[in-house]
Amino acid sequence: MDLRRRHHVSFKGRDDAPLCIVFAHGFGTDQRAWDAIWPAFAEDFRIVLYDHAGAGSCDPAAFEQHRYLTMDAYARDLSALLDELGLREVVFVGHSMGSITGILAAIARPEQFSRLVCIGASARYLDAPGYRGGFREEDLHALYREVTVGRDRWADQFAPQAMGNRDRPELAEHFARTIKSVPADAILTVLCSIFQSDYRDTVGRLARPLLLLQTREDAAVPPEAAEYLHGAVPGSELVILDAEGHLPHISAPQRVVEAMQDFVRAAP
Numbered sequence: 001m002d003l004r005r006r007h008h009v010s011f012k013g014r015d016d017a018p019l020c021i022v023f024a025h026g027f028g029t030d031q032r033a034w035d036a037i038w039p040a041f042a043e044d045f046r047i048v049l050y051d052h053a054g055a056g057s058c059d060p061a062a063f064e065q066h067r068y069l070t071m072d073a074y075a076r077d078l079s080a081l082l083d084e085l086g087l088r089e090v091v092f093v094g095h096s097m098g099s100i101t102g103i104l105a106a107i108a109r110p111e112q113f114s115r116l117v118c119i120g121a122s123a124r125y126l127d128a129p130g131y132r133g134g135f136r137e138e139d140l141h142a143l144y145r146e147v148t149v150g151r152d153r154w155a156d157q158f159a160p161q162a163m164g165n166r167d168r169p170e171l172a173e174h175f176a177r178t179i180k181s182v183p184a185d186a187i188l189t190v191l192c193s194i195f196q197s198d199y200r201d202t203v204g205r206l207a208r209p210l211l212l213l214q215t216r217e218d219a220a221v222p223p224e225a226a227e228y229l230h231g232a233v234p235g236s237e238l239v240i241l242d243a244e245g246h247l248p249h250i251s252a253p254q255r256v257v258e259a260m261q262d263f264v265r266a267a268p
Contacts, residue, residue, distance in 0.1 A: 003084045007077070008057035012038055012047035019114075020046040020087055021264065024078065026096030026120070026247070027194060028155075028162075028179035030056025033095065036253035041264065048085065052098070053077060054186040063186050071097060071197050075104035082112045089114040091264050095249060096120045096220070097194050103233075107205045115209040117260045120218060120246050122225045123232065124198040131200070132224040140195050147188055155179040161219045164245030171251055203232050210236040211263045213256060217244040237263070 003009075010031060013021075021041055023034045031049035038047045052074055054063035067073050078101055082090065092113055094102040099121035106113040125133045126140065135143075146154040159176035160166065182190065210233050214226040230238040239259050243252035 003077075003081050006059045006062050007050040007052075007081060008059075009081070009085075010049045012049065013042040013045050015046060017044060017046040019044070019089075019091060020048060021091045021093060022048045022050075022078075022082070022087070022102075024050070024092070024094040024098030024101050025052065025055070026094075026098050027190060028159075028175060028182060029095075029247070029250075030178065030181075032056070033178075033247070033250055034093075037093070037249050037257060040257045040261075044265070045091070048087070048090075050081060052101075054190055055182060060183065063183070065186070065189050068186075068189055068193055070193050071100045071104060071199070073193075074098075074101040075108065078102065078105045079109045079112060082109075088112055091115055091117070093117040093260070093264075094119070094121070096122075096246065100197065100199060103203055103206055103210075104199070106208050107202065110207055113208050115211070115263065115266070116206075117211045117213065117263060119213045119249055119256065120215070120221050121212060121229055122221045123200045123203050123229050124225070125195045125220070126198070128198075131228065132222055134220065134222045134225060135195060143195070144188060144191070147191060151184055151187055152180050162246045163251060164215075164217060164219065165251045168251070171245075171247075175247065175250075200228070200232065203229060204234065206233050206236075209263070209266075211260060212236055212238045213241055213248070213259055214238065215241050215243045215245060215248050215252075218246050220246040 025033045051058040092102040099118035155176045160172040163172040
């Protein structure tokens with residue numbers, strides 16, 4: 001199948017713009033998660049949005065359990081999509097799992113990327129000796145059990161924790177609905193591929209400018225994990241947003257836009 005159709009690719013902004021921004025969403029969301037972000041760049045950039053395999057309106061047949069056991073498969077999808085679209089030196093903006101997707105793709109195919117913005121990114125979510133990822137083994141086993149027993153009930157519990165902003169419950173309610181849209185036979189594989197990943201020995205090979213955006217309070221990525229990634233990638237920038245939750249592009253889009261404006265528009 002045509003990769004544009006497979007990943008439900010959407011084009012926004014200026015078709016004749018010399019520069020292109022590609023947005024990659026995180027777990028439990030789809031390309032609509034960027035609806036409050038991309039319009040700020042539409043006058044000067046060509047905008048490309050897409051859905052990961054197993055998410056949004058991506059062709060359900062695209063998700064093969066055995067293929068998506070790590071983030072590497074999502075990175076290969078991204079590179080293949082950029083090849084099909086004939087894109088090089090794109091500005092990449094990713095959230096959470098989408099962030100690592102972009103970093104891995106840029107390491108493997110640096111000519112496809114000019115610079116990267118990563119929101120709520122982590123090289124590893126599981127705690128390890130001398131490293132705090134935010135989750136213990138027992139936490140993950142409990143999470144997997146809860147998802148297996150009742151995906152929807154788990155989504156209703158997880159969404160408020162991840163979203164934060166308890167004074168705006170509608171945000172968590174919306175996030176819970178999008179989590180529930182992830183196919184039941186895919187969600188556990190997706191979660192395992194994210195939470196069992198460990199790219200600490202890989203991320204340092206990134207040779208493109210990287211801007212890391214992190215909220216002051218994130219239930220999925222503690223400050224130590226953000227600092228680790230910042231220290232591991234030479235020349236990267238880390239900006240702590242005056243916002244809370246793991247999805248600031250949804251809960252505090254203006255702060256995200258302000259933080260990435262100069263970096264995105266910088267000369268190659």
